[in-house]
Amino acid sequence: MMDSDDKGRVSVQIQDGTATLVLENQRQFNALTRNMCLQLVEILTDLSTQSEVKVIVLRGAGGNFCAGIAIDQMDRVLFDRDADGALMNHFDLVDRALTGCPQTTIAVVEGNCFGGAWQLASACEIQFASDEVKLAITPAKIGLVFPRPGIERLVRTVGESRAKYLLYSGARIPASEALSWGMFTRMFPSASLDEELAALLGALKGNSPYSITRTREAIGRFGRAQTDVEHELWWANLWDENGENPQLAEGRQAFLERRVPRYQ
Known part of the structure; x- marks a missing residue:
């Protein structure tokens, strides 16, 4: 059931075997709402059955990737309850839907990438980032523990010491440092990001x-x-x-x- 006061949405466009999913909640820098999580799981589940779709691209609207979980939707996203009263974490379900896709998944990360946004991007197989990306993992600033998939993936990616630094401090780190730590696959100037994505999609299509x-x-x-x-x-x-x-x-x-x- 959708929430009437939840204006966020996820749009989908399929062209030449590539499905592009766009997070659209620009009022909150594309932070995820409960509806957006439900839509993502539904869309990804459907795309997983479409053999003509070879690649899934995830990006944000308006020049920003995502600002994690919408602060006014946090209870609905992370601590929801099903009809039987069991705890439901919709963000974990999105993570699972992404990592379970049989297609190649690519995150295009530009602008703001805050809170759980890096976990969302890292659930994709490949991450293309702008060299102007703003990255910080900020759960400690609001008294939240980062979700288990995000913590485990972060430790595997950057190592235990750097993961602790990022999660304890919530500090924003330079884009170049995030790249050198392996948090993104490749990084490009903002102006050439779409061109580089198109080149990758062409290579994947031909292989x-x-x-x-x-x-x-x-x-x-x-x-x-x-x-x-x-x-x-x-x-x-x-x-x-x-x-x-x-x-x-x-x-x-x-x-x-x-x-x-x-x-x-």
């Missing part, structure tokens, strides 16, 4: 879907709890399949014929 999908699975298994036997068997099966997959044959033939491969 083998089989290769990207299986690579995603392999990376996803890295560090996951499993026995050595299970891991070795998975790789053995993959390698057997890998050598026989039709896209490898097409890619090699296209290279020899000096043409663009035609992947199905």
